[in-house]
Amino acid sequence: MAALYFTATLLSSHATTGRSAFVHPTRLPQSRLVDSQSAEHAPPLNLIRELPNIEGQHEQLNPRDIETGPEACNHGDTKDCLDSIVKRFIDKVVQNITEEDNAFKNPTRTSDGRPPKRCGFLSSLIFWRHCHTAEVNNSSRDERASLLGFLPRSNNTIRHFPDLTVPYTAKLQKRSCEWLEGDSFTRCINSRGLSWFQATLVVLSGVLLYLVCMLGLLLCMTRWRANSPHPSTLRTMTNTPIAPSPDLNCPETAMLSPVEEVPATGLRRTGLRQVDDVEAQTDGTADFPATLGLDGCSDTWRQWIEYKHNREAAEADKIKYFDQLYALKQSSDEEEDTHHPREVVWPRSRTIASKFPPSSQPSERRNQPSDSQNKVPSIHRTNSAPVSSVSIANESSPARKSSLLRYGVSTPPSVETSFDGKPPPAGPSSPQYRPNMERRTVSDPVAGSLVLKNSSGITSMLQKKQKRKREPSIKLAPEKERVFQGLTFFYIPPDDIAPLRRARITKAKSFGAIWTKDFGMDVTHVVVDKALTYQSIVQYLKSAFRIDSLPGNVVLVNENYPVECIQFRSLLDPRQNQYAVTGSPVSVASPTIDKHPGVEGPNKGDREYDLRIQTPPRQEPSTQEKSPEEVPTPKIWRPSGEPKKAKKIVKSPQEASPPKNIRTVRENGDALDEMIEIAMKTKDLPLDDDDDSSGPPSSNGPEDSDNSDDSRERSPNRAAWKKRRKGPKGTMNQENFSCMTGGTGTSSKSNPNAATIESFKELASYYERIRDPWRPMAYRRAVTALRKQTKKVVSKDEALLIPYVGESIAEKIQEIAIKGHLRKLDYAKLEPNDLILQTFTKIYGVGLTQAYKWIQQGYKTLDDIKSHVRLNDNQRIGIDHYDDFNTRIPQDQMTSLGEIVKKAVAGIDADVEVIIGGSYRRGATSSGDIDFILSKPGTQSSSDLLPFLNTLVTHLTETGFLAAALAVPRSCSSASDSGSKWHGVCVLPGNPIWRRIDFLLVPEPEMGAALLYFTGDDIFNRSMRLLASKRGMRLNQRGLYKDVLRGPGRVKITDGSLVEGRDERKIFEVLGVPWRPPEQRILN
DNA sequence: CGACAGCGTTT
DNA sequence: AAACGC
């Protein structure tokens, strides 16, 4: 048990592997709290105070922090709130620290070096944690403490490193990074008053224990997996909070005392499931016993649980970073223009982490899973964009300043970029772990051991890998984008256990790469974990594959490489510094290990890289030479309106963050929680986004509003539906579909959550631009749900009760409520190309793909495009009338336009019915375009209306009403009915503005469905369609079909039979959705 | 972990 | 088939 417990602790603090399912993530935090209580009496201050600053190591403290004090970090309304929260948090933290330090220090001190068994273990764990996951914590905590007056204004501390600020401010990252690399370990130890010897012992013992634990864990898992639950294992599982958290009513409880709470919940949930699904149970779910025993659980269910666990573990992990992150945030807030130690601190953890094999995983994990491509690690962000929150206050300048700082100073040796800077998504933010060289510990005393550890780490990883099974077929990216086509990647370590890593590998595969675990002749690229060094991989290759040296034609790169290639959709030059493996020889032969230069120049002679695109190195390339030529500043982005955005953000905070909110929050949980939450917000990756507030769409005052979202359905029919779910198993139980509740107009302004909603919209649009297909949806759904709230949602706990609001969004809601703005959005401003992207994509006929291409080619303005690019007809029209199309049409003009068309139609065929759909039908006060439904009784197919359309168009064109055609029904394709829509441009007489106009040809029997479709909004439609789909039906613009068979992936196999298409209401009825008039279908 | 709407037109 | 649009 003990072994398991420790293993759990360890695991939870580093990457969770797929098999660590039963490890409870929240255990760690919990134990921490408990411990702290017991250690409550310890005099935290004293302890901290006495932290010896041996050797005058550079402590993390920055004198400036101390001088400025808390004031610096809080301003405006939120200051007080933050202040108090911080204080409380500090209290908590101090206790924790005390406790930990006690555990850590005492044993070591008392004993002659070898701590008592238990303590030794504990301390090593703690130590490990400190260094590994939250290294920054201590120092940052101290800092914070001092800021708040808990610590002496540490004159002595300052005294020790008077010159501290110099390196940071002056040399910035590069310098500091190097420094960190070399000393982080030392500092970590020193700060605890340990001698090197002691520290080494501790570390070693920790590693040893770790290995032992892993072994035990593996054994247990093996058994478990084998489906023969070992008693102990089983126990662990049941006792550990398996917690299907979704149901948790009080998240905080879950977090603090998972053990008791969770099982109960789990049980409850199980019960529910059974009740709900009894009838429909066709899947394994039914087997799931109501009791806690897991033996009977179906594989899928078990997997689910496993998955949940992983997720939670990851979350717990996150928590640990909170403090750290918070510290980072603060630092950035406080002094924007100076770099502080804290920022630098971050790398330290990594350095240390790298010493421990498994560590690499955790660090990666920090990134958000999902497309690694877009996300940037939080840390990096912090570093790069110190600015933000506070900066907001300073008008425009901060953002820019920081960026300047970053580019000009911090990344002096950076790259250049042939075109404007780099691709949009990559921006400054991109892969945080840019630091190629996390440690060039070569000379470091510990180096030797490090190497050892690395290799052992690899080995252990290898073992794990054996177990892995099934590789889900991945969806390939569009052929054209498969930049890795024909390439074979060999990853080191050769596993995809860490979630982020897995995501990356999968992504690479989807872009054509072949992933091999055998180092054969086919390998073209070796992709190395950032935590590993060149030396260690060479050693690894030698031992595992008996390969002495890397074949000259194999490219050695770090993990950033594939990610960025994907971002740019092209093969980048692998020789760039930011892709170099730590410690790898420079292009010139290196002394290190063998003859081969690891990263050789153009490896495969035949391979062609896209040299045009040079991605700027985020961080300094390590030891290697830096390219002199590069000019860091991307031309484009700088000028682009960042300032503007900053200003905007400034505004929002005010309205929203009164102290009161904070108070409320406080009541809900304990200080630590609050801080964690706050820190969480901070932690996110940089996103960017600027709000584009797109011209046309979104911000339209009056119009957008409301909506509702989903709710449970109250429809009477409910019982009637047997759910046949499509999905895997389950119950599609509740009708949590947005379309269920209608939302109308509650105003966008009056809504108490307006600020939050706006932020989320921006975020959604940002993600859209980044090509993340799902987050935008997730945010929009959350927004519709949020809009329904009648009261301002202030705390995370409150937020979690809202449908479609999960952990992440809840945190953001709270952040906005407290701070008044979302940090993530700040990063948006840092993305220079984003504005250009927005500009381009607003051109009719230009989407993300085209826009990115143009940007990549260096085009920045519409004029550039107009004069240098070959456009198709639609794009030409789109760009020529860019402003027109992006100007909304007021309601009265809509009506006028409608009259004109109706008149014309009447003149041609009086039987034809004209209905204006789209936002107009929903009652919008302005619309982006005008949508007509043309129908005629007696028609059976839309093609029956084609002749009519032709005459109509001809007529209107002659009249001068229609100005251009964009997309016309194509009658060609066989006899099938297709042709159904006409897209073009019209002009209201007397008004020079060109307007987009759409005609939808609808045969009489499809009128209802068409109306439904064309009335929208799109979110509403998708919701309805999804609902239909879940019921085994299919809804489209022609009708509602039933008995639709769908294959894997929900792919439609059978069309199914038509149920209804004529009557809009009936479709609602059949689907069990309460009728809602067009005005209540506004979900967006 | 998989799903996240479904289809028409242009290139 | 991909890109774009509704």
Add this chain to the structure above:
DNA sequence: GTCG
């Protein structure tokens, strides 16, 4: 990102 959220849900089942």
